[in-house]
Amino acid sequence: MSRDSATRWLWLTVLIVAADQVTKGLASHYLGLHEPLAMAPGLNLTLMHNTGAAFSLLSQAGGWQRWLFIGLALAVSAALVIWLFNLPRGKGLLACSLALILGGALGNLWDRVALGYVVDFIDVYYREWHWPAFNVADSAITVGAILLVIDTFWFGEARVAV
Numbered sequence: 001m002s003r004d005s006a007t008r009w010l011w012l013t014v015l016i017v018a019a020d021q022v023t024k025g026l027a028s029h030y031l032g033l034h035e036p037l038a039m040a041p042g043l044n045l046t047l048m049h050n051t052g053a054a055f056s057l058l059s060q061a062g063g064w065q066r067w068l069f070i071g072l073a074l075a076v077s078a079a080l081v082i083w084l085f086n087l088p089r090g091k092g093l094l095a096c097s098l099a100l101i102l103g104g105a106l107g108n109l110w111d112r113v114a115l116g117y118v119v120d121f122i123d124v125y126y127r128e129w130h131w132p133a134f135n136v137a138d139s140a141i142t143v144g145a146i147l148l149v150i151d152t153f154w155f156g157e158a159r160v161a162v
Contacts, residue, residue, distance in 0.1 A: 006085045009099040016103025020136040021110060027121035027135075036123060044123040048133040051117045073109040077102055093151045100144030107137030 031037060031047035038044055080102040087095055111118045120133035 005089070006087070006095070009084060009095045010081075010102075012096065012099040013103040013106065016100060016137070016140045017107045017110065020103070020107030020140070023136050024107075024111065024119040024121070028119055031121060042125055044125065045121050046123040046133055048120040048123075049115075049117040050120050050133070070109065070112050073105050073112070077105050077109065080105070091151075093147055093155060097144045097147035097151060100140045100147065102144075104137040104139070104141035104144065107135070107140070 027045065027047050031045055033047050033049065036044035036046040080098050084095060084098045084102070087098075108118045118135070118137075120135050120138070122135060122139075123133050124131045
């Protein structure tokens with residue numbers, strides 16, 4: 001992929017980081033910590049501070065996990081940028097997936113560096129069962145990962161025969 005092409009995909013990354021930080025700022029300003037605001041059946045906005053990783057993994061580890069997750073996010077982000085700039089032409093779906101994952105990783109990294117935790121606020125539930133709270137960055141990572149799987153299995157050079 002040419003440098004110009006890769007740079008265009010980085011604008012998607014910038015858009016994700018901006019949307020993530022704006023929505024987290026609004027949630028932090030308008031929502032009370034752990035106080036749900038009902039939006040629709042099955043959807044609350046509930047401000048949470050996550051010191052762990054996905055699903056609050058290691059959230060009670062005592063603080064060292066912040067630096068581990070910052071280091072991992074920096075390493076993964078660097079790898080994604082290198083991968084994006086080395087893609088061959090015609091790999092738009094893969095480039096999109098990498099840009100989404102990168103935007104999500106950088107959005108959550110920003111929180112960890114600036115705040116020491118990740119701001120989560122989207123609370124999806126069914127009856128008494130709640131999915132772990134998440135944010136725009138987490139959503140971008142999830143969509144990017146799904147697109148990466150789709151690209152790998154349906155459009156990748158090494159398709160898996162079923």
